[in-house]
Amino acid sequence: MMSTHIKSLIGWAKHSSSTPADTTGGHTIARLSRIRSIGFKHLVPWILPILFLSGWQWAASAGLITHRTLPQPSQVLKAFIQLTQSGELWTHLKISFGRALLGFAIGGGLGLILGLITGISRLSEQLLDTSIQMIRNIPPLSLIPLVILWFGIDETAKLFLVAFGTVFPVYINTYHGIKSVDVQLIEMAQSYGLRGWPLFRDVILPGALPSILVGIRFGLGFAWVLLIVAETISASSGIGYLAMNAREFLQTDVVVLSILLYALLGKATDLFARHLERHWLKWHPSYQKGGA
């Protein structure tokens, strides 16, 4: 049933998009380029979210969506203002953010170190890689019962889950990045007398950096996913706790607010990772002249 529904949606999308594009394609392109030249291109990514929100507000206030299903966006905003004024929001936000960052720092740092070691040394690759690949295939969330037995429901449990889940994206991308550094560049650098640390610092690490940063972005995204689960299962603080607590009192506005906060926090960390990319990869052709 589900699949037929999706198919009909796709069919509808294909059908409806083909007609206007055929008739006014040239016109649309001309208008788009004008918008871009004025400098509105920063607004374009926000068109869909704004349309979505206003549609939602209209549907909720017209009674198409009951409050038990979804609150009005304006109610979510009101909850946001109330929680901000009471200081509650800020406390929970800080705690969740701290958990995600600390967990990622431990997991990502470990992944980076392991990836560097196995990427550079053939012996440690043989020693470690098979074991790491086996542990990698354990879904982090399947560890929850064990984690609760080991650490109870306090901070360590959440940090452990986040760290465990973020080791592997960073590890794999670091390892792969080092393995894919151009051998010809290494040969050239060696012929210019670079050995050991200078060879690593000037050739291997910068060559692996694009891939390492991809791993960091994946890892940060995954850190939030794991933290949400950890916080909704067992916590006495954090955004997940805020949401679960509100559910008991049927406060759908606070629940939706928590979900939105997670989305914003995820976006914020992703922006941070992209900033790192822009800064460290400014030599890369795709990051020059603003990516154009």
Place this chain on the structure above:
Amino acid sequence: MKYASASNSSFGVRITLRHLARHFGSQQIFTNLSLDIEPGEWIALVGRSGCGKSTLLRLIAGLDSAQSGSIHIGHAHPAASSTQSPDIRLMFQDARLLPWKSVLANVGLGLTGNWQDKAQEALQEVGLAEHAHKWPSQLSGGQRQRVALARALIHKPHLLLLDEPLGALDALTRIEMQQLIERVWQRHRFTVILVTHDVQEAIALADRIVLLEHGRVGLDQTIPFPRPRARGSAEFAALEASILERVLSHAAGTEPVFPHPPSSIVPSTLRWAL
């Protein structure tokens, strides 16, 4: 490989190759190759693909080793200091610049101390002083090769090995680059070994053309023309034609262009590649 004593001058080295043999598995590259190169001489190695030109260059550069025979690289005046080994620099078909380092830092690769001024000077010599702070990806192919040349020159090499460094450039950039390397060579007088497919390039630049075939020196031809050489002249063209003929005639005997004559294809045996 054995190095004789090297002096501090940038004067080129003498190279003596004796009875070199190198094979990869069952494939013989050289069987018994001997060659003498004078200090400051410009040698062009020509020959068909797979004749071992690049292998010979890698042997001389020390990136590969021969199964038997000897390679001797040393100065004309062995009286100079015996501690310093001759500086050998290799230029490849691709520039092999580090994309994450500025042009200036690429030129100064492997140097310590106050290398910036020297690197700027080397860039000046290849005419790229104003591009010092760009990224390699912002340069054209010819400019990148000039950066690679500056990177080699900054070490004041005694021997410059060129492995088809101009092969990927367009015709005009190629001629510019040839003139640039010739100017630099005339100023510093290091020994040059240029591997090339282009007989015209070899005649325009080299003192001597060495043709490699069947693992031996097939032809050792001194180029008598004074520099700068006019490519249009009749003698130039005649020499180019005779060397090309020599390269092609010997190869044709051993390596037929068509294994089977085209007329033997029967239409019914053809299949559409769809």
